[in-house]
Amino acid sequence: MAEGDRRLEPRMRAPASGETLLYLTDEQLRQGAEAMFFAYRGFTADPDRILATLSYGRAHHRALHFINGAPGTTVNNLLATLGVTKQSLNRVLRTLIEDGLVESRVGRVDKRERHLFLTEEGKALERELGDAQRARMRAAYKQAGPEAVAGFRRVLEAMMDPDMRRQYQSLREGRG
Amino acid sequence: MAEGDRRLEPRMRAPASGETLLYLTDEQLRQGAEAMFFAYRGFTADPDRILATLSYGRAHHRALHFINGAPGTTVNNLLATLGVTKQSLNRVLRTLIEDGLVESRVGRVDKRERHLFLTEEGKALERELGDAQRARMRAAYKQAGPEAVAGFRRVLEAMMDPDMRRQYQSLREGRG
DNA sequence: CTTGGAATGTCAACAAGGCTGACGTAATGT
DNA sequence: ACATTACGTCAGCCTTGTTGACATTCCAAG
Numbered sequence: 519m520a521e522g523d524r525r526l527e528p529r530m531r532a533p534a535s536g537e538t539l540l541y542l543t544d545e546q547l548r549q550g551a552e553a554m555f556f557a558y559r560g561f562t563a564d565p566d567r568i569l570a571t572l573s574y575g576r577a578h579h580r581a582l583h584f585i586n587g588a589p590g591t592t593v594n595n596l597l598a599t600l601g602v603t604k605q606s607l608n609r610v611l612r613t614l615i616e617d618g619l620v621e622s623r624v625g626r627v628d629k630r631e632r633h634l635f636l637t638e639e640g641k642a643l644e645r646e647l648g649d650a651q652r653a654r655m656r657a658a659y660k661q662a663g664p665e666a667v668a669g670f671r672r673v674l675e676a677m678m679d680p681d682m683r684r685q686y687q688s689l690r691e692g693r694g
Numbered sequence: 695m696a697e698g699d700r701r702l703e704p705r706m707r708a709p710a711s712g713e714t715l716l717y718l719t720d721e722q723l724r725q726g727a728e729a730m731f732f733a734y735r736g737f738t739a740d741p742d743r744i745l746a747t748l749s750y751g752r753a754h755h756r757a758l759h760f761i762n763g764a765p766g767t768t769v770n771n772l773l774a775t776l777g778v779t780k781q782s783l784n785r786v787l788r789t790l791i792e793d794g795l796v797e798s799r800v801g802r803v804d805k806r807e808r809h810l811f812l813t814e815e816g817k818a819l820e821r822e823l824g825d826a827q828r829a830r831m832r833a834a835y836k837q838a839g840p841e842a843v844a845g846f847r848r849v850l851e852a853m854m855d856p857d858m859r860r861q862y863q864s865l866r867e868g869r870g
Numbered sequence: 871c872t873t874g875g876a877a878t879g880t881c882a883a884c885a886a887g888g889c890t891g892a893c894g895t896a897a898t899g900t
Numbered sequence: 901a902c903a904t905t906a907c908g909t910c911a912g913c914c915t916t917g918t919t920g921a922c923a924t925t926c927c928a929a930g
Binding site for chain 2: 648661676
């Protein structure tokens with residue numbers, strides 16, 4: 519999480535313009551960190567409930583999500599996007615393939631590569647999980663309003679590691 | 695994660711007023727979900743690096759954070775805030791107490807309760823972790839600007855489970 | 871052409887940190 | 901007196917991260 523117990527040291531830079539920059543105080547940053555923590559729990563709660571009934575986990579959801587978004591992607595590609603080791607991903611991928619949710623085709627030009635696709639069953643589960651997650655996001659977006667959503671996106675994007683931001687942006691472009 | 699592969703079915707509710715509500719399309723929600731995923735990774739990356747050198751994990755950080763924010767809190771309180779089982783919390787808490795970062799005092803009025811405090815050493819580590827996390831948040835906030843930050847907070851709050859939102863708000867009040 | 875190295879993916883084993891279930895103990899409340 | 905609450909603990913399970921070892925495939929330098 520974050521922290522920021524003592525309200526003694528302000529620890530904030532001097533106001534840039536004439537503005538107060540209240541939002542950059544330690545206490546504000548602390549609250550932001552806690553908001554991230556609690557909100558992320560909400561963000562994953564609905565799909566997690568569905569996954570639990572299937573003896574799958576969040577990792578399976580992530581794999582389904584990104585394969586769906588980039589059909590034919592390679593294992594290495596997926597690795598970079600998810601930010602885990604290939605061994606970790608492989609375990610998840612193997613169960614998804616065994617269960618007939620994902621298809622792995624040996625690459626034509628480079629036979630070392632495996633290209634990943636969702637089967638119809640895989641697409642169905644991916645949609646079910648995504649619908650659950652989007653329902654909450656839609657409600658939150660609607661409640662907060664368009665300007666809030668724009669700000670939300672801006673802050674999230676600024677919070678990413680540069681590598682991840684590139685990943686994120688190229689995924690966006692790839693889908694228009 | 696979310697999903698939303700096929701761009702065939704719009705799957706968006708009709709515009710409420712005369713507005714487009716572009717931000718409520720499936721594709722926008724999907725991007726929001728991916729942004730949450732990548733941003734959360736950034737959010738935890740810096741403290742994680744420090745924790746790894748100490749053979750602690752994210753769970754330790756969370757415990758330190760919330761004890762710091764509410765000194766004297768009870769185990770049961772912390773349980774509710776963190777949303778884990780007592781067995782899971784106890785494992786983490788035990789190591790923190792053994793290592794002299796957390797002090798557990800038997801309650802005066804109710805001797806069944808244990809009140810939790812950070813030692814000086816605990817405060818030092820909490821501050822180190824929090825500083826790392828806040829540095830990134832401060833940069834993101836600064837880059838996005840005050841209005842974006844306000845929207846960010848609004849959306850996050852709307853995304854929480856009601857129980858977590860209450861937790862969050864009462865923590866805020868408790869610190870002013 | 872061959873061979874060594876890099877890239878890709880798989881198998882095995884381990885650790886962190888969730889979970890459930892069962893149980894013990896002390897203190898509190900009814 | 902008895903049920904309940906708060907806390908700790910043991911045992912065992914699962915998911916998901918890690919590293920290490922290894923097979924296959926490709927490519928480029930000799």
